[in-house]
Amino acid sequence: MSENPAAETPSNGPAQSGWESVIEDMAATAEEYRDDGWTALELHPGDSVLVDSEMRTGLDVVLPDPEYEELESLTADCVFADVDVFRAEHGRMIYLLVVEKDPDRRTAVFVPAYYDPSSGQSKLETIDSDGTFTLFCRRLNDDYVEFVHDDVGPFLPAALSDGQ
Template structure:
């Protein structure tokens, strides 16, 4: 139904993706990484249809609980998150991802699940495919600050028909925390 939440009708799949994220974080811990798990409250594909022309923010806007956002800000402060793994699934119109942003020199990983509905992500998908880069904007409810991760070679973050499914890793720019006025 138009205007409905992207997870309408696929809530069970989302719960399974969250469980996969938690298992993925455990696998990193078992391999010696310090892993931070994040549990988004909402995810929005950017730009939104209403802001497609005006916005140059492209990617996923991820709302986090305040305590998880504070932990994230502290973790990324002195670390270079320059690699990522992403695991993709799709059910109907909804793409599900588990993203693991890695700072290998520090042995740190941030693992989080995200989703987007194809019907709402058309402009985002076009821009990401054209630029060869996707951004993830993680933020608290008040949207006063953000941690931004940039994923280069984002084919594994796009629907299967947008690119190569063979690779699961790509290079990224450093995760950084930004304050917004």
């Protein structure tokens, strides 16, 4: 336990609570898909961050190696042509549950993510102006699977996606 009360940030409680809610929603939604006969892969990123570099622009989620390998194997046989995005804004954070779907193979990949729009405003503006949102699911060695979306609105903060 910390002896320095200033080092304890009360805002972590709601942030942690928001993330736990996303994970719980993911588990419940994935179970509904399974009950309906779908293959559902739930991912559990260790980190999630907006990126804008020469290499990648979008949202980067870092996966444990076993989950990444399962995702890589699954995406080799599927065409993810549909997506559902569930977005929640809590305090400073944006929480996403992205469901990448291959309706023909009845396969869905559930990607929970989060980001702080205040620390990534220029990255969000680049994504908005480019009109493409790319979700990079990667492992630490920088291998990645990407999901590219032409409708950026569901991924962006409401104020930005509403054109305000």
